[in-house]
Amino acid sequence: MxxxxxxxxxxxxxxxxxxxxxxxxxxxxxxxxxxxxxSVAASMLVATGRFVLALLVGAVGTVLDMLDGAVAKxxxxxxxxxxxxxxxxxxxxxxxxxxxxxxxxxxxxxKLAYLCLLGLGFSLIISYERSKAESLGLKGKGGLFxxxxxxxxxxxxxxxxxxxxxxxxxxxxxxxxxxxxxFWSILQQSEPPPQPVGIEPYKLSVxxxxxxxxxxxxxxxERWEFARRRSLPRRARNR
Numbered sequence: 001m002x003x004x005x006x007x008x009x010x011x012x013x014x015x016x017x018x019x020x021x022x023x024x025x026x027x028x029x030x031x032x033x034x035x036x037x038x039s040v041a042a043s044m045l046v047a048t049g050r051f052v053l054a055l056l057v058g059a060v061g062t063v064l065d066m067l068d069g070a071v072a073k074x075x076x077x078x079x080x081x082x083x084x085x086x087x088x089x090x091x092x093x094x095x096x097x098x099x100x101x102x103x104x105x106x107x108x109x110x111k112l113a114y115l116c117l118l119g120l121g122f123s124l125i126i127s128y129e130r131s132k133a134e135s136l137g138l139k140g141k142g143g144l145f146x147x148x149x150x151x152x153x154x155x156x157x158x159x160x161x162x163x164x165x166x167x168x169x170x171x172x173x174x175x176x177x178x179x180x181x182x183f184w185s186i187l188q189q190s191e192p193p194p195q196p197v198g199i200e201p202y203k204l205s206v207x208x209x210x211x212x213x214x215x216x217x218x219x220x221x222e223r224w225e226f227a228r229r230r231s232l233p234r235r236a237r238n239r
Contacts, residue, residue, distance in 0.1 A: 018070025
């Protein structure tokens with residue numbers, strides 16, 4: 001949701017920064033890899049309970065991840081390899097963040113670790129729905145909790161005292177809703193399955209079925225009577 005609304009405003013900031021980084025010699029792939037490494041480092045800090053430092057390191061990694069596309073555009077180095085690297089890096093970074101938080105909760109509040117597992121599963125399904133839809137030529141974006149919302153909630157969970165439990169519950173509920181929301185949106189775009197050739201779809205009412213059944217019985221009775229009469233001798237038929 002935020003991705004669609006803030007992308008245009010964010011580009012006003014990222015485009016000039018991207019041009020500046022290109023002049024300094026940075027490439028999009030270097031930013032992607034650096035952002036991923038910082039995200040993994042932040043997840044390790046979360047796992048050890050150093051939330052404030054993890055929030056700072058994760059914020060830097062997120063900013064770098066935002067800038068890799070602008071750098072690729074400014075340097076005219078956009079490629080399918082870079083897009084693939086960025087997409088896989090995003091999934092791995094998000095997985096690392098959930099894993100780090102889950103590891104921390106296993107040692108402190110084990111039951112809440114299941115929320116991390118659910119949040120991670122729903123997040124990966126949301127991403128898979130988009131990739132599968134786009135591979136089929138459909139639109140897979142949109143939904144209440146896209147990656148931006150999930151990262152913000154994870155930041156609130158580790159950065160705001162007392163917000164860990166409610167933020168996790170909101171994250172799980174929001175991502176679960178987004179899975180259903182995106183699934184229904186993609187399903188509405190896809191065409192219905194084709195009907196078998198030569199077979200009409202079943203759309204008959206009960207009254208129509210009864211009428212056709214009665215008509216079939218009358219035809220059968222008429223044919224049976226005709227066959228019986230033909231089997232009789234000619235004299236018996238003329239009576």
